[in-house]
Amino acid sequence: MAGMSIATETSKPSSLPADHGGEGVLSARYRALTLGIVSVVLLLAFEATAVNTAMPVAARQLHGLGLYAFAFSGYFTSTLFAMVLSGEWCDRRGPVLPLFAGIGIFAAGLVVAGTAGSMWLFVGGRAIQGLGGGLVIVALYVVVGRAFPERLRPAVFAAFSAAWVLPSIVGPLVSGLVTQHLGWRWVFLAVPALVVLPLAVMGPALRRAERELPAAPPGGSLDRGRIGLAAMAALGAGLLQYAGQRLDLLGLLPAAAGGALLLPAVLRLLPSGTLRAARGLPTLILLRGVAAGAFFAAEAFIPLMMVTQRHLSPTLAGLTLTSGGLSWAFGSWLQGRPGAERYRERLIRIGFLLTALAIAGAALVLLPAAPTWTAALAWVFGGVGMGLAIASISVLMMKLSPPEAAGANSASLQMSDALGNVLLVGLAGVLFSALGGGAVAAADASGAGGGARGGFAAIFLVMTAVALLGAGLAARVRERA
Numbered sequence: 001m002a003g004m005s006i007a008t009e010t011s012k013p014s015s016l017p018a019d020h021g022g023e024g025v026l027s028a029r030y031r032a033l034t035l036g037i038v039s040v041v042l043l044l045a046f047e048a049t050a051v052n053t054a055m056p057v058a059a060r061q062l063h064g065l066g067l068y069a070f071a072f073s074g075y076f077t078s079t080l081f082a083m084v085l086s087g088e089w090c091d092r093r094g095p096v097l098p099l100f101a102g103i104g105i106f107a108a109g110l111v112v113a114g115t116a117g118s119m120w121l122f123v124g125g126r127a128i129q130g131l132g133g134g135l136v137i138v139a140l141y142v143v144v145g146r147a148f149p150e151r152l153r154p155a156v157f158a159a160f161s162a163a164w165v166l167p168s169i170v171g172p173l174v175s176g177l178v179t180q181h182l183g184w185r186w187v188f189l190a191v192p193a194l195v196v197l198p199l200a201v202m203g204p205a206l207r208r209a210e211r212e213l214p215a216a217p218p219g220g221s222l223d224r225g226r227i228g229l230a231a232m233a234a235l236g237a238g239l240l241q242y243a244g245q246r247l248d249l250l251g252l253l254p255a256a257a258g259g260a261l262l263l264p265a266v267l268r269l270l271p272s273g274t275l276r277a278a279r280g281l282p283t284l285i286l287l288r289g290v291a292a293g294a295f296f297a298a299e300a301f302i303p304l305m306m307v308t309q310r311h312l313s314p315t316l317a318g319l320t321l322t323s324g325g326l327s328w329a330f331g332s333w334l335q336g337r338p339g340a341e342r343y344r345e346r347l348i349r350i351g352f353l354l355t356a357l358a359i360a361g362a363a364l365v366l367l368p369a370a371p372t373w374t375a376a377l378a379w380v381f382g383g384v385g386m387g388l389a390i391a392s393i394s395v396l397m398m399k400l401s402p403p404e405a406a407g408a409n410s411a412s413l414q415m416s417d418a419l420g421n422v423l424l425v426g427l428a429g430v431l432f433s434a435l436g437g438g439a440v441a442a443a444d445a446s447g448a449g450g451g452a453r454g455g456f457a458a459i460f461l462v463m464t465a466v467a468l469l470g471a472g473l474a475a476r477v478r479e480r481a
Contacts, residue, residue, distance in 0.1 A: 033147055034159060037140050040103065041163040043194050044133060047110070049164075049171030049325065053318025054179045054187040056304045061184065064119025069429025070241055072300045074123045075130040076421035077237045082134025083418060084230035084269060087411025088223050089135075090142040099139035106132025107192040114188030125188075134418070141410035145398050153398050154336035157391040161332030168325020176315025229265040230415075236262030237422045244430040266419065270412050281400045281409070283476040284393050285416045290473070291352065291389050293420025294466040295382060297428040298359045298459065299324070302375055305365060305456050310372050323376045324358075324383035331387020335395070344392050349474035351389025356467035358382025363460035366453050389470075396477060424466065431458040 023030065059068045082102070089098045106129050113125030144156050175187050239258030243251040267275065273282035299321060306317035334340070335347050361378030364370040394413070401409040435455035 038159050038163045041160050045164040046167040046171050047191050049167045050175035050187050053172045053175035054184040056307045057179050057314050058184040062119040067119045069425050070123050073422050073425040075126045076418040078127040078130030079134030079418040081230045081234040082131045083138050083411045083414045086135040086138035087408050095139040095142040098135045102132045102135025107195045110188045110192050114185045138411050138414050154395050157394050158332045158336040161329040164325045165329045168322050172318030176318045179314045229269050232261045233265035241426045244426050277473050277476050279476050284397050285412050288393050288413050289416035289420030290470040292417040293424030294463040297424040298463045320376045324379035327380045327383030328387040331384035332391040335388050335391045345477050347388045347392045349471050351385040352467050352471035354381045354385025356464050359460050360464045428459045
């Protein structure tokens with residue numbers, strides 16, 4: 001497709017953002033824009049940390065533990081469509097409208113999830129959230145690519161990670177207390193109030209900044225063929241997840257249909273050579289999905305493991321993940337230090353190795369002799385690893401993308417992220433259900449919880465192997481001379 005030929009082009013046209021000397025991201029020229037987009041990241045971060053804490057209770061009260069993984073992967077399935085739509089929209093109309101539309105849709109999904117009377121309706125609310133989140137995150141990347149000079153982009157991505165620090169500290173604690181004393185529904189219904197900040201306070205600043213951005217190239221109407229492929233990918237991913245939940249012969253039919261829809265769509269949406277890890281941009285795109293999928297598939301099951309295997313309260317189980325959010329910001333800060341640009345490939349490899357170490361370390365909680373804080377300690381290393389790897393991948397992607405392809409390449413990067421989450425969180429759900437996850441429901445009544453230990457162990461073993469695979473592929477981010 002023409003869109004993909006542009007997206008994979010690495011030459012740089014002249015319409016780059018001007019670099020005004022030694023100005024930083026909080027200088028007068030960039031301060032309003034930086035604070036505006038970071039406030040949006042803050043909203044997404046608080047929701048993510050709060051939901052991780054409340055999810056085990058929500059799934060049990062809605063009698064939907066069998067769909068526990070679906071509640072996470074359903075979010076990322078809908079982002080597969082929204083991210084491509086956002087990339088097309090941003091490249092042709094600019095990033096501000098998809099950014100504001102995404103925030104509104106995201107808030108609507110929170111309301112649906114918070115008022116759901118069944119697990120399937122809850123999953124539907126999570127899917128609506130994914131539509132909004134997909135629009136938002138691509139628009140933010142396009143703003144960074146078009147408004148900030150290359151020198152400042154590592155600092156901007158570090159600010160994105162820093163925006164997770166406060167939610168990582170406060171989110172699990174607040175969410176756990178609200179879940180225990182008011183009910184899990186208020187975790188979802190209270191978050192939309194936070195939408196007021198980026199819309200009412202930072203909205204005017206973002207609109208003023210849009211007028212100062214380099215003009216978007218005239219693009220005409222949206223590429224309906226590309227958007228249709230995104231819909232195929234999302235539908236195929238959804239069918240694969242449904243088949244994985246059935247675990248019977250009838251599940252082979254939706255599995256076959258899902259694969260037939262997903263594979264050709266992904267091959268045409270992502271840059272050529274992505275699935276075979278071709279050097280340069282294709283490997284960067286692939287590694288984003290590998291990193292996100294392995295880390296978040298493991299992270300999604302840590303609170304459930306702590307509740308069912310170590311009998312922690314939702315508050316304490318959620319706080320296990322706090323260390324990862326804090327250290328992620330530290331890792332992202334490290335990659336943004338002067339001189340780090342020369343070591344991007346090495347930083348990505350180190351990031352994957354630390355992530356593999358963290359996932360394996362968290363699994364030690366399954367051993368009765370291991371202290372309960374083992375998972376929190378392990379997640380410190382995982383956060384540093386993800387901060388190094390994710391931010392470095394984003395910086396290199398922007399470096400290889402001309403401004404007129406920033407939307408398409410940002411969408412490809414985020415689509416790989418979502419696809420990695422869909423497939424690996426879905427795989428984690430299959431492993432969990434097939435290897436004792438059903439025993440968790442009985443354990444709620446008996447207080448045992450040991451029946452699901454094999455499912456948890458399998459999840460962490462597989463995700464450790466995936467992270468190690470990413471470390472091996474890191475050498476291919478450098479293009480041949």
